[in-house]
Amino acid sequence: MSSQKKLVVAHAPYWHDGSKISTKNYHIMIAALPAVLMGISQYGAPALGVIAFAMACAMIWEVVWNLILKKPASVGDGSAAVTGLLLGMLMPATAPWWVIALGTLIAIIVAKQIFGGIGFNPLNPPLLALAMLVISFTGIFDFNESLRHYDLGFVMTYPLADLKAFGPDAISKFGLGDLFMGRQAGAIGSTFGLGLIVGGLYLMLRGHMRWEISLSFLAGVFITALLFNLSDSAKYAGPLFHLFTGYTLIAAFFLVPEDSSSPANFIPMLIFGAMAGMMTVLIRNIGAYVDGVVFAVLLMNLCNPLLDKIRPKAIGKVVENA
Amino acid sequence: MSSKNGQALAFALAAILLVVGVVCYAAFPQKTPEEPVRLMLKSTAGKILFDHKTHTDDAGYGIACDDCHHEEQDESQSCSGEDCHGPDSDPKRGDALHTNCKGCHEDSGAGPVECAACHIM
Numbered sequence: 001m002s003s004q005k006k007l008v009v010a011h012a013p014y015w016h017d018g019s020k021i022s023t024k025n026y027h028i029m030i031a032a033l034p035a036v037l038m039g040i041s042q043y044g045a046p047a048l049g050v051i052a053f054a055m056a057c058a059m060i061w062e063v064v065w066n067l068i069l070k071k072p073a074s075v076g077d078g079s080a081a082v083t084g085l086l087l088g089m090l091m092p093a094t095a096p097w098w099v100i101a102l103g104t105l106i107a108i109i110v111a112k113q114i115f116g117g118i119g120f121n122p123l124n125p126p127l128l129a130l131a132m133l134v135i136s137f138t139g140i141f142d143f144n145e146s147l148r149h150y151d152l153g154f155v156m157t158y159p160l161a162d163l164k165a166f167g168p169d170a171i172s173k174f175g176l177g178d179l180f181m182g183r184q185a186g187a188i189g190s191t192f193g194l195g196l197i198v199g200g201l202y203l204m205l206r207g208h209m210r211w212e213i214s215l216s217f218l219a220g221v222f223i224t225a226l227l228f229n230l231s232d233s234a235k236y237a238g239p240l241f242h243l244f245t246g247y248t249l250i251a252a253f254f255l256v257p258e259d260s261s262s263p264a265n266f267i268p269m270l271i272f273g274a275m276a277g278m279m280t281v282l283i284r285n286i287g288a289y290v291d292g293v294v295f296a297v298l299l300m301n302l303c304n305p306l307l308d309k310i311r312p313k314a315i316g317k318v319v320e321n322a
Numbered sequence: 323m324s325s326k327n328g329q330a331l332a333f334a335l336a337a338i339l340l341v342v343g344v345v346c347y348a349a350f351p352q353k354t355p356e357e358p359v360r361l362m363l364k365s366t367a368g369k370i371l372f373d374h375k376t377h378t379d380d381a382g383y384g385i386a387c388d389d390c391h392h393e394e395q396d397e398s399q400s401c402s403g404e405d406c407h408g409p410d411s412d413p414k415r416g417d418a419l420h421t422n423c424k425g426c427h428e429d430s431g432a433g434p435v436e437c438a439a440c441h442i443m
Contacts, residue, residue, distance in 0.1 A: 022328050049346025056340035059332060076328035081335065097347050144371050148360040149352070151375060156360070165442040 025078030034195030039188035058084025089189025200253025220277020
């Protein structure tokens, strides 16, 4: 037998469900449809414009990057389309076209391609783009301001902004059922809780998403919010309010479990999700920002390589040239 | 699906979405309604979200336009009248809003009067 090494593999459990990357990405788009359609039905053509333009821009930036670097076209894998779709879902329906163009440029080029493309990005691309946009253009992402011309027949103030500014007394006007069914102001694709959960379950059942990260994130949000609420219910909102408002559910099912920026091992996945959930509520309750999801997840993305050092001991021993 | 078909599908999708996006932005620009729904007032003490529709709508508080807007009032009337913004005043917008808003809220025993109940600090 030849002593030449035939295969060199690294650690980490590998997970293959037999499908291609493009198949997975098209399934993610299908899973996001209920929440997107609800947003479009509420805000009409402007919301459709934001979603369509974001997806188109993301794919165009990817093609442009491939052309500049003379790399083979990668737009067919659907990754850029998903990035554009998710960024569009995080935007208000009133987002101007140039914010979409800039946001998708950041998501595709700065957050993903500079690091080597799909599978190499250390941070979640739509969230990094959103973080930079939120810091740069606060007025556009103040949902109370950007949606001030809309009257959709339900309470149109942004629930998390009301909580931050006026405390739990101000949120008694929001029914949990209404929040869950998308009858709340917010980003185009992040308000319809039922649709996001259905989409998330679809991805879990099809094996396209790690349930460990999603569920631990939701548990992190729930438990931390519950502890705050139990400590002082006059100052902090209950856990279900935190689950059904802001970016919580879209993050749980579409953003936190993103492959490249999340851990691969079981225990790290649980820690990653739970810590991101905990940080989300910490930022919401005692931080400066109205919604903590964006920065909480990005912070945990940075911890991802460290967390993945916690890994199971290899069974047996390595025999050289076995 | 072969990778060539995948590329073709992606290019077709991008082209369709680009057309849809551009048409939506061009044909349905953001318009300010003739009568505002809500107003985001900005001040050094923080933003204030004012629900204009609830205050003017008959199903809401039914306040008449000229109770607040004086653009069409008789020129002989003064802004600093006893009934409006207080005597000896040359009201700035903030003073006028404070007197009008808080005054009405206090008189009717409804609505916020504390600073932090309106101003988003």
